[in-house]
Amino acid sequence: MKNAGKVVIGVVIGFVVVFGFPFYYNLGKANVPPKLKYDTPAILQYEKQYGKKECVESKEFMSAEHMQLLNQWRDAVVRNGDRIYVNSRGESFHMSLQNTCLNCHSNKKEFCDKCHNYLAVNPYCFSCHIVPKEKQS
Amino acid sequence: MKILLPLFTVIALVVIAFVGVQANLHALFGIVIPYAAVLIFMFGFIFKVLKWGRSPVPFRIPTTAGQMKSFAPWIKQNKLDNPSSRLGVFGRMLLEVFLFRSLFRNTKTQLYPGTKLTYGSEKFLWLGGLAFHWSFLIIFVRHFRFFMQTVPYPIQLAEHLDSFLQIGAPLLYITDVVLVGAVTFLFLRRVFMPQIKYISLPADYFPLFLILGIATTGIMMRYFTKVPVVRVKELVMGLVSFQPVIPEGIGSIFYIHLFLVSTLLAYFPLSKLMHMGGVFLSPTRNMANNSREVRHINPWNYPVHVHTYDQYEDDFREKMKKAGLPVEKE
Numbered sequence: 001m002k003n004a005g006k007v008v009i010g011v012v013i014g015f016v017v018v019f020g021f022p023f024y025y026n027l028g029k030a031n032v033p034p035k036l037k038y039d040t041p042a043i044l045q046y047e048k049q050y051g052k053k054e055c056v057e058s059k060e061f062m063s064a065e066h067m068q069l070l071n072q073w074r075d076a077v078v079r080n081g082d083r084i085y086v087n088s089r090g091e092s093f094h095m096s097l098q099n100t101c102l103n104c105h106s107n108k109k110e111f112c113d114k115c116h117n118y119l120a121v122n123p124y125c126f127s128c129h130i131v132p133k134e135k136q137s
Numbered sequence: 138m139k140i141l142l143p144l145f146t147v148i149a150l151v152v153i154a155f156v157g158v159q160a161n162l163h164a165l166f167g168i169v170i171p172y173a174a175v176l177i178f179m180f181g182f183i184f185k186v187l188k189w190g191r192s193p194v195p196f197r198i199p200t201t202a203g204q205m206k207s208f209a210p211w212i213k214q215n216k217l218d219n220p221s222s223r224l225g226v227f228g229r230m231l232l233e234v235f236l237f238r239s240l241f242r243n244t245k246t247q248l249y250p251g252t253k254l255t256y257g258s259e260k261f262l263w264l265g266g267l268a269f270h271w272s273f274l275i276i277f278v279r280h281f282r283f284f285m286q287t288v289p290y291p292i293q294l295a296e297h298l299d300s301f302l303q304i305g306a307p308l309l310y311i312t313d314v315v316l317v318g319a320v321t322f323l324f325l326r327r328v329f330m331p332q333i334k335y336i337s338l339p340a341d342y343f344p345l346f347l348i349l350g351i352a353t354t355g356i357m358m359r360y361f362t363k364v365p366v367v368r369v370k371e372l373v374m375g376l377v378s379f380q381p382v383i384p385e386g387i388g389s390i391f392y393i394h395l396f397l398v399s400t401l402l403a404y405f406p407l408s409k410l411m412h413m414g415g416v417f418l419s420p421t422r423n424m425a426n427n428s429r430e431v432r433h434i435n436p437w438n439y440p441v442h443v444h445t446y447d448q449y450e451d452d453f454r455e456k457m458k459k460a461g462l463p464v465e466k467e
Binding site: 007010011014021023032070 | 186284285306366367371
């Protein structure tokens with residue numbers, strides 16, 4: 001007796017079913033990375049007023065470190081009662097997810113959720129905070 | 138030397154990837170090498186196991202750790218350690234693959250208290266191996282979120298459970314800590330136990346350093362230096378949908394990570410890591426002990442000319458009768 005038959009079954013299960021899964025799972029699906037929208041009324045208003053779009057820190061910093069920043073804000077506010085954030089440009093901001101961040105980024109579905117869903121990240125911000133109401137577009 | 142050679146090899150791999158990316162060879166390190174590595178892994182793996190599958194299987198091995206099936210009804214069979222049915226073998230293999238029961242029986246040999254040879258239980262290899270393999274598997278499964286456009290629920294669940302301590306942001310993965318700890322332990326074990334150090338070869342240290350390198354770069358990307366993770370997924374999705382792209386602005390640490398993973402994949406079929414396929418072919422684990430119920434024919438028997446006593450008597454009956462020898466047929 002030899003194991004060849006069973007080895008073939010094992011290889012088929014291992015490679016075709018498990019290893020090949022991402023290859024055929026994505027067949028025919030376009031590789032579309034998410035595009036974020038920065039066109040909420042508050043942002044447009046800011047742009048009109050100051051001639052530029054900017055967040056509390058640079059765009060690169062925000063895209064990479066926003067979760068750490070939010071964590072720091074939470075700890076500062078909840079644990080130390082400190083509500084003032086001074087950014088790298090020396091400007092002061094009121095530390096608040098709902099009143100500061102979501103004031104401009106009032107489009108959670110078109111902003112937060114875009115990347116989070118793409119990468120299957122489930123931050124637990126909104127298990128405490130209220131999700132902003134959005135116009136159905 | 139046995140430790141330094143693989144260490145410097147891994148460092149050299151990191152340097153190669155870093156220099157390559159600095160020299161703008163993104164397509165080589167982001168597309169060509171990963172594809173080549175996957176091909177080597179697949180075909181190498183299949184070649185190896187088919188080669189093993191072609192070799193004849195020995196007879197059933199009854200010396201397994203448990204009471205074999207007896208015809209005496211009062212002797213209780215150990216159905217998992219000494220199975221006589223396919224289902225039992227399946228169960229034993231399942232436990233071996235998922236819980237490493239053979240390693241659980243690991244013993245240590247010591248001279249204690251000086252000249253007396255003693256054997257003791259040694260569970261830390263089993264524990265370390267279990268911690269390492271399981272966290273590696275969970276990390277592997279978790280990575281599928283980069284390989285699928287819409288992430289299926291089981292993979293999200295794995296990630297959710299892995300980060301449920303909710304430490305820091307991005308959330309700390311338990312498996313990241315366990316994997317690094319376990320690999321470090323398995324490495325230190327080889328360094329500090331003299332007998333293990335004596336039998337350890339560069340091929341034993343190399344995978345440990347390589348996996349440690351992969352884990353370190355991965356952890357750095359997630360928690361410290363950060364890479365634009367949306368771009369990373371774009372690259373990976375390009376690879377799995379066979380429309381490779383090199384998005385702008387991914388840091389070299391990602392390419393180092395990818396190069397080390399490619400090295401691991403390509404190295405896999407050439408090395409002891411093939412125990413992933415080989416464990417299913419362990420003769421003491423994958424055969425039912427049914428030698429007393431089923432006749433097993435040696436697969437490499439060649440036809441032997443047999444001359445039975447009946448034939449012998451037919452040939453010499455007359456002569457035997459004359460000599461006064463008893464015959465069975467008249």
